Amino acid sequence: MRIGELARQAGTTTRTLRYYEARGLLPARRAENGYRRYDEEDLRLLHQIRLLQDFGFELEETRPFVDCLRAGHSSGDACPASLDVYRRKLAELDAVIGRLGQVREQMSAQLARAELEASAATPPAPRCELTQAAPKGHTRGADDGADE
């Protein structure tokens, strides 16, 4: 099949496939007219890549899995190199989750404290527009209509 077809089947874009080829991750055979040609095997490799990408793998980190599949294994994680990547990513993941959990706790504490202070203290500087929604003042510099 050609590049557009593969992209559709894998739910990605031709640009992405060319990018993968440029990275050497998913090289393509060429037809006589220069068009890239792919087969079902490439679709499998591509599925593997996308799956790992969804897991948050960088492109380079999917390479051992792709190589493993290409070497004839039925699954991309049948090779030691892939397992190493799994273990490393797992450790990274734990570190990130731990860090985010800490941040979450700190932020939530900050929020609780700030909400408490906001409800307890009637604003000591009641003429400051920033503490109120937007009754009349226009002290916020240039126009700032951008609300998300």
Added chain:
Amino acid sequence: MRIGELARQAGTTTRTLRYYEARGLLPARRAENGYRRYDEEDLRLLHQIRLLQDFGFELEETRPFVDCLRAGHSSGDACPASLDVYRRKLAELDAVIGRLGQVREQMSAQLARAELEASAATPPAPRCELTQAAPKGHTRGADDGADE
């Protein structure tokens, strides 16, 4: 104080301060010779920015806090806009942590399955080099040597 001094006191770089100024986040007064001039207040604003950055805030998301401090409040989260950002980030954080937790579970299950298969099945294609990354048995995980 001048830009170099502020950078030193805040543990950042002059490039970063100019970047913040270009973003309109931390504008500087100018001396007659054109040099940027900062005071203790700017140092406080900068501390606020760096703290939130450490929490994983994008630069733009620190703006309400900075504006709040600049409006005279003793803490950057004393204004409703800041609280909104807190709440939004907290929700984002929960979503990300949840997602990462799922990914962690899936990956760990994949790893367990793959390890099991690797140990159970003596490689059906023993002449494939990809299944033998290291010269001697290296099938045991928990390698701690190769860190960046």
Added chain:
DNA sequence: GTAGACCTTGACCCTGACGTCAACGCCAGC
């Protein structure tokens, strides 16, 4: 009066994973 530290602006470079254009080749259908 000059070295050297500090400041200025401007411009280009980096990462990751692509998006978007431009300009052109190939091919099928009418």
Added chain:
DNA sequence: GCTGGCGTTGACGTCAGGGTCAAGGTCTAC
């Protein structure tokens, strides 16, 4: 024989948060 849809390569843009020059102005100390 022309239109339209595919394909090709190449180059540049994006986003964040800066890093790293380069060329030159300013200030302070000796």
